[in-house]
Amino acid sequence: MFDAISKKLDSVIRKIRGTGIISEANIEETLKAIRMSMLEADVNYKVVKDFVAAVKEKAMGESVLNAVSPGQQFTKIVHDELTSFLGEKNNGIDTSRTTTLIMLVGLQGSGKTTTAAKLGLYLKNERKLPRILLVGADTYRPAAKEQLKKLAGMIGADFYTEEHNDAIKICKNAYSLLETKLYDIVVFDTAGRLHIDEDMIKEIEIIKKSIPMNEVFLVADSMLGQESVNVAKSFNEAVGLTGIILTKTDGDARGGAALSMKYVTGVPIKFMGTGEKADRFELFHPDRLASSILGMGDIISLVEKVQKSVTEEEAKKTEEKFRKATFNLEDFLEQMKTMKNMGPLDELLKMIPGAANMGLDNVKIDEKELKHTEAIILSMTPKERRRPEILDDSRKKRVAKGCGLPVERVNKLLKQFNMSKKMMKKMGKKTRHGKPNFGQMPGNFRGF
Ligand SMILES: Nc1nc2c(ncn2[C@@H]2O[C@H](COP(=O)(O)OP(=O)(O)OP(=O)(O)O)[C@@H](O)[C@H]2O)c(=O)[nH]1
Ligand SMILES: [Mg+2]
Structure with a gap:
């Protein structure tokens, strides 16, 4: 998914990297090319504006170092800015506590339920945390609980829900299970809506207040395009996100919009879904992406x-x-x-x-x-x-x-x-x- 943005920026940067003398004119030209390629990759226009302005300011303000070529120096500036755009090195999730409580929120169909299972499987395998509980707290979609129950069975996790529509009660009762049973990870799957609405936000606000969640992840469909920035903003303001999980990165979205979420909200992208199956899930590597965008290879x-x-x-x-x-x-x-x-x-x-x-x-x-x-x-x-x-x-x-x-x-x-x-x-x-x-x-x- 990130190939397009990588290729475009790479060719722009490569041109200037080898340049021995950098004038204001060729900085302007490069910045224009950066702006174009980012917009083409669907990066949010405000993000592009800020990004280009920051690079320009640093490029103009920095004195030329003798040790490196001006082109290299410029590349470094772009790289630094790109790191702040994409985020620093990412370890995903802190699982050092006895139990890690994770709440998943997001719009309808973004991939929350699938991601609950993916995350469980990932932590089970990568962190060797075998005791996983998935909590079905989506009381809106009729088949939602059944879907999660099935997935839990597939990944060898326990499943908890109750047969009524009070999602808050289900979550509280699931949490109180911890008094008698030890779980390494508890993932709360919540309901999604087509658009952000007040009821939905209120419900997850209360759930978050009732349970000392360690992580609140926004599950965001990378195909959502420009709207994703607003979605991330709203959820972050309402419940305070600790991370973003990008789903469907195996699709043909251009990627720029999804990446803009981090820049706008400051919330890091932690994982990404790369397919429908439960094992199609990986840690997001912003630093590697930044390097590959700048043609530094992996x-x-x-x-x-x-x-x-x-x-x-x-x-x-x-x-x-x-x-x-x-x-x-x-x-x-x-x-x-x-x-x-x-x-x-x-x-x-x-x-x-x-x-x-x-x-x-x-x-x-x-x-x-x-x-x-x-x-x-x-x-x-x-x-x-x-x-x-x-x-x-x-x-x-x-x-x-x-x-x-x-x-x-x-x-x-x-x-x-x-x-x-x-x-x-x-x-x-x-x-x-x-x-x-x-x-x-x-x-x-x-x-x-
Ligand atoms: N290709 C692909 N499909 C995915 C990925 N993640 C989820 N899906 C698919 O997206 C669809 C919706 O996933 P769900 O997990 O049901 O989404 P949800 O957010 O729980 O949906 P609601 O509960 O209705 O709000 C399913 O068909 C999933 O198989 C992914 O990373 N790649
Ligand atoms: Mg669901």
Whole structure:
């Protein structure tokens, strides 16, 4: 859903990021392009206005730093503003209490009942909180309680409701169950209306006052468009929201309107629904979205993936080797093995910043090539692997024969190795100035 806004802003920012000199004219031009692309992505017009004004003010007011290019500096300003637009890093929900009480509110059909089950399943799996109670407090729609009961059964949660129309009483009685039974999570599913009306607001106001809710989440349909900002505002003023859950992000909404809710209300977007099934539910990552919008690739995911396959200590050792230029073919081989454990290379490539830009996102890495590289290195003596420079013509011939590949292939590998060694050394140095620490990544993608 956020692809459209990401692509549009990315192309605008990319243009200016590489710019060495920034004049008032090209700032104006870029701001205009930002404004257009945000409006096209359905971002609320007032939000766009504020956003652009804030970027402009900072861009004009900041003195030029020597260490980075003006384009980079400008990108940083946009990134900061984007973070305040989308929100800071998000952990979803604090579940450190004995019992976490969560109330879901929202318009009719926004996805509250489905989300009650999704949230339960998520907390059960991700937080290892097995004792879940879902409370059916929608007394307006006839089939609502039955729907929730079924979902509760599906996710292995308990269900509570009463056969009358007093939603407040149902919630209070459900809460008093806690005196005798321990639950980790209680989710209260409330009724929705087509439009925000007084009765509905009053009901959820009283429920909220009667029970010490830890979270009040607005469940908002991302297809709602521009109206979503007003909806979020009204609910927030009435009951004080602690978070927003965006549903139906798998649809074709442009996303901008939904994202505007956070900027207008200050209430963070916590989770998003990505499909009808109970497991189609994820934490919302504003920081990752901001990075991907600015074409930085899903660098955090990449780093996490790398961290899983390689310990910090190993990474440090590798980096040290790069810096001291003692990195040899044995390390190269080790590195390759680590990379193999990280999954398909083309998937990793997609996550590298700017990969799409370089046309790398569709590159299929030939696993056969990798095997050849491995075969060549394995045909070398340990001494040759440690000191590739001793490989003269006759040694190369021997290696080629040993692995059954032409000498040219051996030469190609050595050339690649030398190039990547040089490049990694350069990147390792940049680390000292606080630039991206690519040196810590064990995979030398470009080397193959
Ligand atoms: N594709 C998709 N469908 C969803 C998602 N979340 C909910 N739905 C669907 O949206 C419809 C409405 O969901 P409900 O959970 O019944 O919505 P509600 O807010 O409880 O509705 P009321 O109780 O009538 O106010 C159902 O058909 C759900 O399957 C989502 O993330 N993606
Ligand atoms: Mg419902």
